[in-house]
């Protein structure tokens with residue numbers, strides 16, 4: 001290949017992509033070279049997997065909270081169906 005370019009960017013992680021994009025936007029011809037994975041570490045090992053784990057942990061907390069609410073709701077229902085009538089029947093008798 002015998003072609004001239006203005007800019008060669010080594011590494012196409014977020015940094016390289018930004019530089020390549022800015023250079024191209026300025027009208028320069030750009031070649032990006034990546035030895036491993038386009039996108040760098042962010043989508044494969046860093047930002048994205050970390051966010052997925054954190055979001056998963058958040059959802060686990062929400063599920064625990066919902067579980068607690070369901071248990072409380074079940075206890076309240078039991079109270080309404082069994083204990084409350086015995087308490088209010090006395091009141092009704094006095095009225």
Ligand SMILES: Cc1cc2nc3c(=O)[nH]c(=O)nc-3n(C[C@H](O)[C@H](O)[C@H](O)COP(=O)(O)OP(=O)(O)OC[C@H]3O[C@@H](n4cnc5c(N)ncnc54)[C@H](O)[C@@H]3O)c2cc1C
Pocket residue numbers: 010011012013014015016017033034035036037038039040041042045046047048050
């Ligand atoms: C656990 C973790 C979580 C993160 N979470 C976030 C987040 O939520 N938000 C955020 O903004 N940032 C986050 N980051 C930081 C983010 O991943 C980095 O700031 C970003 O990836 C850096 O980009 P970079 O292009 O400088 O380097 P890199 O992503 O490392 O990319 C460099 C690229 O250059 C290539 N390369 C290296 N040498 C050569 C060579 N000689 N020839 C050709 N290619 C080469 C490599 O293969 C690689 O693909 C996190 C980092 C980690 C570790």
